[in-house]
Amino acid sequence: MSLSINTAKESNLALCPKCHKLNQLRDGDSHQKIQCVRCHGFFYQRKPHSLQYTLAWNIAALIAFIPANLYPIMIIYSLGIGDPSTILSGIGQFVDHGLYPIAAIIFTASIIVPLLKIAGLFLLVYRVHTGVRLRPDKHSKFYHILEFLGPWSMLDVFVVALLVAVVELGFITSVAAGPAINYFTLTVIFTMIAANSFDPRLLWDKKQSNE
Amino acid sequence: MSANIDTKQLIACQQCDALYDKPELKQGQSVKCIRCGSTIAERKVDSIERSFNWSLAGLFFLVPAILLPIMGVTLAGQYHHASLLDCILVLIDRGFFMIAILVFLFAIAVPIVRLFGAFYITYSFKFNKLKPSLLHFLRAFHHLDNWAMLNVFMLGIVVSMYKLLDDTDLSVNMGLFAFILWLISSTMASAALDQDYIWQRLEDEFVD
Numbered sequence: 001m002s003l004s005i006n007t008a009k010e011s012n013l014a015l016c017p018k019c020h021k022l023n024q025l026r027d028g029d030s031h032q033k034i035q036c037v038r039c040h041g042f043f044y045q046r047k048p049h050s051l052q053y054t055l056a057w058n059i060a061a062l063i064a065f066i067p068a069n070l071y072p073i074m075i076i077y078s079l080g081i082g083d084p085s086t087i088l089s090g091i092g093q094f095v096d097h098g099l100y101p102i103a104a105i106i107f108t109a110s111i112i113v114p115l116l117k118i119a120g121l122f123l124l125v126y127r128v129h130t131g132v133r134l135r136p137d138k139h140s141k142f143y144h145i146l147e148f149l150g151p152w153s154m155l156d157v158f159v160v161a162l163l164v165a166v167v168e169l170g171f172i173t174s175v176a177a178g179p180a181i182n183y184f185t186l187t188v189i190f191t192m193i194a195a196n197s198f199d200p201r202l203l204w205d206k207k208q209s210n211e
Numbered sequence: 212m213s214a215n216i217d218t219k220q221l222i223a224c225q226q227c228d229a230l231y232d233k234p235e236l237k238q239g240q241s242v243k244c245i246r247c248g249s250t251i252a253e254r255k256v257d258s259i260e261r262s263f264n265w266s267l268a269g270l271f272f273l274v275p276a277i278l279l280p281i282m283g284v285t286l287a288g289q290y291h292h293a294s295l296l297d298c299i300l301v302l303i304d305r306g307f308f309m310i311a312i313l314v315f316l317f318a319i320a321v322p323i324v325r326l327f328g329a330f331y332i333t334y335s336f337k338f339n340k341l342k343p344s345l346l347h348f349l350r351a352f353h354h355l356d357n358w359a360m361l362n363v364f365m366l367g368i369v370v371s372m373y374k375l376l377d378d379t380d381l382s383v384n385m386g387l388f389a390f391i392l393w394l395i396s397s398t399m400a401s402a403a404l405d406q407d408y409i410w411q412r413l414e415d416e417f418v419d
Contacts, residue, residue: 005229005230005245005246006229006230007223007227007228007229007230008221008223008228008229008230009228010230011230013218013221013223013230015223015225015228017225018350018353018354019349019350019353019406019410020222020223020225020406020407020410021218021410021414022218022221022222022223023218024218037418038346038410038413038414038418039346039347039349039350039410040346040347040350041350094373094374097377099373102370102373102374105366105370106370109366136227136247137246137247137248140226140227140247140249141248144226144249147357150357151317151357151358151360151363152363152366154317154360154363154367155363155366155367155370157310157313157314157367158314158318158360158363158364158366158367158368159367159370159371159374160310161298161302161310161314161367162281162293162298162367162368162371163371163374163375164298164301164302164305165293165297165298165300165301165302166281166282166283166284166291166292166293166371166375167284167291167375167379168291168293168301169284169286169287169289169291170289172286172287172289173286176305177302177305177307177310181307181310182307182309182310185309185310185313189313192357196357200226200227201226201227201228203227204227204228204229204246204247205228
């Protein structure tokens with residue numbers, strides 16, 4: 001860092017995550033629970049045990065992602081015969097029909113984004129923990145992309161919910177949700193909580209303590 | 212490390228914790244952190260007025276967006292349509308309670324609460340009815356920041372339309388237009404809400 005930047009932590013201040021008010025720490029204990037003078041909410045200077053929480057939610061998301069891909073996410077009944085499809089085979093159907101843009105959107109939202117989020121958060125936790133080749137500017141941008149992408153994975157769940165409701169023509173054709181939809185939703189929620197648990201300020205803290 | 216730092220004259224970057232002197236911003240100006248490049252503070256143009264009008268529009272479109280059928284299919288002479296609320300009811304009917312609850316939360320409950328929240332806050336500011344309870348209200352409002360997924364649901368509608376176009380007759384109903392308008396107005400309402408300014412005003416009013 002060419003410019004010497006003072007951080008709030010070094011100045012014995014803590015930023016309220018909700019109302020962005022700087023609070024003064026009493027007697028310099030950086031792990032204490034602080035009550036914000038402006039919004040009266042409780043918070044910590046850094047999210048406590050941020051890395052452990054991120055890692056734990058991340059592992060949970062990874063575990064839930066396995067049944068999410070193995071079980072069928074949607075079962076299409078036509079004339080009484082059920083045709084189950086998993087996330088991947090659903091994408092395959094779009095490719096067969098030549099709907100490449102839609103196939104690409106679903107593939108990105110349901111496969112690439114969850115995996116990228118899980119792998120990316122593992123990487124961030126590892127880098128913060130060890131401090132190896134830590135580039136806070138690059139990594140905090142990366143973290144923002146991950147955070148932004150999170151909710152878009154819900155796409156497949158919403159699609160199934162809509163199809164179940166709309167395609168309801170009795171015996172001729174109907175759509176039912178498969179067991180994978182529960183696991184997939186859990187994956188999405190776990191990765192969102194994992195991303196929320198990560199405190200990007202730790203990247204800069206670690207970098208500064210390394211220098 | 213002196214004990215008498217004036218916290219009113221300082222701001223810190225939320226992303227990297229860098230500390231700066233508080234700048235005086237005019238409407239439309241924003242400051243970026245020189246270390247990590249994220250926006251630290253922003254003074255939005257006509258925030259209260261714009262957010263009030265958008266959230267009013269959003270409240271107007273809310274009921275038709277949820278209750279009117281979004282789309283319908285015709286196959287072998289039979290027609291069936293569904294609204295946003297029908298999605299939830301059918302999922303409950305089929306026993307998918309977890310999905311029903313989550314779709315309800317992300318696509319209906321959280322957006323509604325956020326819209327009413329934005330409306331209530333801007334209403335209080337516009338007509339000068341500030342109450343100390345707004346501090347707690349606004350803090351609770353922030354907890355919902357990440358969990359409104361109307362935009363994702365919109366993409367879901369588009370994708371499922373493509374899926375249905377293939378082997379059924381698809382009809383688009385009024386619910387879809389209401390939903391799009393609801394999506395636009397609630398997005399604009401929360402985008403126009405200048406939270407720094409609101410916190411600052413509330414602080415001047417009620418804290419100390």
